[in-house]
Amino acid sequence: MAVDQSGVWRFRDLLPILDDPNRAVTLREGNTPLYDLPRNARALGLDFLLAKHQGMNPTGSFKDTGMTAALSVARERGFEWVACASTGNTSAAMAAFAARAGLRSIVFIPEGKIAWGKLSQSMDYGALTVQLRTDFDGCVRILTDLVKRFPIYLLNSVNPYRLEGQKTPAFEMAEQMDWQVPEHIIVPGGNLANSAALGKGFAEMHHLGLINRVPTISVIQAEGANPLWRTMQENDGRELVSVTAETRASAIRIGSPASWQKSVKVIRSTGGWVEQVSEQEIALAKAQIGAEGIGCEPASAVTLAGLRKLVAQGKIHAEQRVVLILTGHTLKDSDYTINYHRDELFTEAERSAMSSAEKAEQESF
Numbered sequence: 001m002a003v004d005q006s007g008v009w010r011f012r013d014l015l016p017i018l019d020d021p022n023r024a025v026t027l028r029e030g031n032t033p034l035y036d037l038p039r040n041a042r043a044l045g046l047d048f049l050l051a052k053h054q055g056m057n058p059t060g061s062f063k064d065t066g067m068t069a070a071l072s073v074a075r076e077r078g079f080e081w082v083a084c085a086s087t088g089n090t091s092a093a094m095a096a097f098a099a100r101a102g103l104r105s106i107v108f109i110p111e112g113k114i115a116w117g118k119l120s121q122s123m124d125y126g127a128l129t130v131q132l133r134t135d136f137d138g139c140v141r142i143l144t145d146l147v148k149r150f151p152i153y154l155l156n157s158v159n160p161y162r163l164e165g166q167k168t169p170a171f172e173m174a175e176q177m178d179w180q181v182p183e184h185i186i187v188p189g190g191n192l193a194n195s196a197a198l199g200k201g202f203a204e205m206h207h208l209g210l211i212n213r214v215p216t217i218s219v220i221q222a223e224g225a226n227p228l229w230r231t232m233q234e235n236d237g238r239e240l241v242s243v244t245a246e247t248r249a250s251a252i253r254i255g256s257p258a259s260w261q262k263s264v265k266v267i268r269s270t271g272g273w274v275e276q277v278s279e280q281e282i283a284l285a286k287a288q289i290g291a292e293g294i295g296c297e298p299a300s301a302v303t304l305a306g307l308r309k310l311v312a313q314g315k316i317h318a319e320q321r322v323v324l325i326l327t328g329h330t331l332k333d334s335d336y337t338i339n340y341h342r343d344e345l346f347t348e349a350e351r352s353a354m355s356s357a358e359k360a361e362q363e364s365f
């Protein structure tokens with residue numbers, strides 16, 4: 001049966017969200033590889049570094065695991081239309097799963113601010129694709145108003161069923177590591193649903209006695225899109241500090257994340273950290289992941305850049321096992337990669353602000 005081939009629905013006993021899970025809308029999502037990164041481990045002085053590659057999902061990002069769950073609920077409840085605001089990956093996933101389910105979909109994306117690969121996907125899968133002259137946070141506001149007035153099922157990450165699907169990679173990781181979960185999980189932070197969902201997955205396994213402890217979950221943001229980092233610095237996670245977001249890692253160009261409270265809870269309860277990384281650090285980390293034959297999109301590369309900082313700060317030690325969550329496929333944003341390797345990604349001003357050690361490191365990748 002199709003659901004048995006899904007890395008999400010094979011955990012259906014832990015996903016009590018559908019009357020009939022055998023009728024789930026699936027594209028055989030999940031079951032993604034856990035790669036080792038030996039050269040990066042060595043460079044960081046770690047014994048063991050792994051990457052859970054969620055970019056190997058059917059539409060090329062981790063969003064598929066949440067979308068199979070939420071789209072299935074939408075169909076079961078009889079909706080004809082679904083919608084989301086997106087920096088590109090949620091919209092690609094939603095468009096694909098809606099098409100499979102025979103539902104219509106509407107996508108709101110910030111004009112000129114998402115990678116072409118992602119824009120092309122929502123068109124390819126037949127979504128009504130609307131570019132708005134605002135940023136992601138503006139798209140969310142407009143969509144929230146629209147769904148109040150029309151019978152449209154909202155598929156942004158505030159949708160609780162998306163989190164249910166997105167918790168399943170935690171189960172897979174535990175399974176892939178013979179139930180000896182790693183000491184540390186490092187997740188990119190945008191709208192902050194993924195860190196919340198993975199935290200839920202590990203907490204549930206712990207509660208069921210499947211694992212004997214939970215990993216620390218740390219969240220990494222881009223310096224130019226760092227509302228969670230600022231929230232932790234400025235008021236210890238009590239009140240969200242929204243920012244005007246700007247980063248070339250367009251997937252995480254988000255200034256006012258919806259799931260920040262859930263994410264803070266997960267970071268706190270697991271003993272994790274929040275870090276921010278610069279544009280140069282992101283680009284270098286992306287090239288270093290690419291150079292191991294793995295590759296990922298820029299937003300995913302914040303994990304390696306953040307890990308480097310956590311190791312330098314003495315928070316993560318050589319013998320501890322670390323898993324980076326690579327959220328999107330390298331082909332999602334090929335313009336970024338080409339610009340980097342042609343030395344056209346950074347402006348003159350940015351280049352002259354780099355130290356000679358940074359320049360040398362960039363040139364070696």
Ligand code: F0G
Pocket residue numbers: 061063085086087088089090091157188189190191192193194195251252297299300327328
């Ligand atoms: N990595 C990628 C590749 C993403 O697409 C996103 C979010 C994130 C990380 C951040 O995950 O929001 O759960 O903290 N992309 C959303 C979108 C916002 O619309 O595709 P998060």
